[in-house]
Amino acid sequence: MHLIDTHCHLDFADFDDDRAAVLAASRALGVARYIVPAVGEENWAALEGLAAQETGIFYALGVHPMWASRQTSGVLTRLASRLAARPSALVAIGECGLDGRSTVSQAGQLELFEGQLELAHQFQLPLLVHSVRANDTVATLLKRYRPAAGGVIHAFSGSRHQAERFWALGFRLGIGGTITYERASKTREAVAAMPWEALVLETDAPDMPLAGRQGMRNSPEYLPEVLACLAKLKGEAPSKVAELLRDSSEALFSRLLR
Ligand SMILES: [Zn+2]
Structure with a gap:
């Protein structure tokens, strides 16, 4: 089995005591590649360092909506120059997006998200999108900017209609812990109805x-365990699902293949 965790914050302090052990245990279970998203300029250098140190670790650079107010002026210009250098382990822009539940100013979140949508277009890179209580606004913005390299609606939670709308805009759904909860019936139904290449x-x-x-x-x-839950939900063998989702991830993050 060859699994790709397309969104995990391995650089966070939560892993400082046992990062190597977590990686070794995950690799032993078949998790071969990892995409570590940025949250703000403060962790960009750490991600570059982590990817340089470890095989199979890729990263995204960007600004998370909940970190928006902590950024200093010129952050998007500095992001653009890092993207322009085209480091080989950099596979996407993010995470970025909107969080309708956060106390961080919505206008500040929006300004940074729109800036990153423009950069995605300019650099032809996929986006890792955080969309919490904001699916309809995010879909409207994706429709307006049409970032050609697509991306992932990370930790997707929503209706079948929203899932189909994102996929029609070239955005795959990030499938994680949410589907393991019985009470997430709307999201589970939406995911079950989507084609493999959308996940x-x-x-x-x-x-x-x-x-x-x-x-x-x-x-x-x-x-x-997420894979097993998804396989059960869609009535397919886990080994087959692993293969299909590896194809889907490599189709989106073409730089994983370099
Ligand atoms: Zn995240």
């Missing part, structure tokens, strides 16, 4: 623990 796997570790592990640190070690 990618992710954990969002250390956040978004799976059902049964609420309050605990999430880890890429649990990605095979």
